[in-house]
Amino acid sequence: MKLSTVLSPLSRENLRLSAQCGVEGVVTRYPGPALEQLLAVKARIEAEGLELVAIEGFLPIEKIKLGSDLDGSELAAFQQLIRHMGEAGIPLLCYNFMAGTDWVRTRLDAPERGGARVTAFNLGEAERAVSLNHSEEAISPTGIPSDAIDAETLWRNLEAFLRAAIPVAEEAGVTLAMHPDDPPLPHFLGKDRIMNRIENFERLVSLVPSPCNAICFCSGTFAAMGVDIPAAIRRLGNHIRYVHFRDVRGTAENFAETFHDNGPTDMAEAIRALKEIGFTGPIRPDHVPQLEGEDEGEPGYTILGRLFAFGYIRGLLHGTRD
Secondary structure, three states: OEEEEEOOOOOHHHHHHHHHOOOOEEEEOOOOOOHHHHHHHHHHHHOOOOEEEEEEOOOOOHHHHHOOOOOOHHHHHHHHHHHHHHHHOOOEEEEOOOOOOOOEEOEEEEEOHHHOEEEEEEHHHHHHOEEOOOOOOOEOHHHOOOOOEOHHHHHHHHHHHHHHHHHHHHHHOOEEEEOOOOOOOOEEOOEEOOOOOHHHHHHHHHHOOOOOEEEEEEHHHHHHOOOOHHHHHHHHHHHEEEEEEOOEEEEOOEEEEOOOOOOOOOHHHHHHHHHHOOOOOEEEEOOOOEOOOOOOOOOOOOHHHHHHHHHHHHHHHHHOOO
16 A cells, blocks of 8 residues: 555645655645646655655536536546646546535534544534635535535436546546545535445446546545445455545544544554455545644644654554565
8 A cells, every 4th residue: 555645735844744754645636727737746746755646626527516517618627637647647536526515524623632623523513514625715505506406416417427537537547536425424405415325336336337437435434424444445345446544433414533543443454454455555644633733724634643644554554464
């Protein structure tokens, strides 16, 4: 497995700290439509001895999800991104199919061990929800498009999208990895959600069978579904091409994130399961607690908790060797 990370900000200091902790790969958000923008980010990362392994976040597919990309401009932009990634040698593109939002939380300062702060979600407080999408602007419920959308429409939109995107991905040598809905609810703020059950991920990969139609296994989101994480990994098998590694305590309707070593999931067994299925791709700590002195940081993405997570994951990778 390739220990990887997202960094906020993507600064020289954070890149160097990550490299010093044994990180090999970096994940970054969509940098813009020009190949030069992608190559510039790649060069910054490679200058510190790291590899740009994936693009995720800020992708031009919101109208595609809702079926309102009437002129095909978003699809064309997405296909062009795939081609640019192929030219730049970036192998993985992570996306989600949550209409109108990205990952949503109702609290950004829930208490964890030693006074650390984590993000949390409570469906009963949905009016306080914010969509945290690696940006400086959090989306509130009032900023989410009001159009309702049902599950079967989402499935039709997803299949049409994959039929147009997967052949381009195959030609470019880029894998598309679907992230689960976070939180994995059947519907939220008037819109259905579909990537919230193991069976739906099996349906996903059967829509357009291809090695390039794959899964991002976010262990925290699957844990919120109430599934056994090692068993889910073994069930989804080689369709898993990318891993977000984190844990939560609670249910899809009411949960809080945890330190990687302080949640209910057997994280060592999860690593063993990933090794059993032959997973060798990028694995990154996902959201992390904010530690002392990080008051101004981006919730879930500050660096001190990330450094702790690097060491913990490396320990698991070494400690579960055959």
